């Protein structure tokens with residue numbers, strides 16, 4: 001079973017990928033992790049990738065495809081969750097070709113959906129207690145004092161350096177890039193949209209239903 005996970009920033013994609021991985025013994029192929037690992041493995045391909053990253057350049061389509069191809073042929077799990085790949089239409093077509101060579105295919109494309117406004121609040125509203133580590137969201141949680149931890153009354157600090165502007169750029173670029181990809185998979189009738197507004201268990205239950213339907 002091979003799944004492509006397409007999701008905007010702050011949609012809880014990482015959590016769902018982890019739950020899917022554990023439930024179905026799938027390999028979680030995240031391109032970020034893949035690039036980090038391969039750049040450390042000392043192989044010819046790894047050295048090439050390391051040099052590109054060190055120079056601050058981007059991994060182009062062809063090289064990314066080569067890296068993924070090498071990886072998917074070696075995976076022994078029940079299937080793969082593709083996360084961050086394919087990112088372009090070209091990559092999606094190439095991925096289908098690669099899988100076909102080993103008599104496999106993409107069975108499901110799960111698209112997590114979330115309103116930009118809510119995603120923005122989820123992302124920039126995250127704060128953590130500097131003392132006990134409790135995590136809150138300033139927009140969604142009922143804080144007795146907006147700058148203090150409910151649990152221990154210590155200072156709350158922002159979880160990431162996301163600004164509204166940076167978040168909007170990331171979100172808009174996701175919408176633009178994912179459009180063609182979703183259209184491509186819709187023609188194959190394998191796209192399922194799941195709202196990620198609910199809590200993680202509810203979202204996961206819906207994803208499980210989709211998978212069990214086959």
Ligand SMILES: [Zn+2]
Nearest residue numbers: 129132149152
């Ligand atoms: Zn605290």
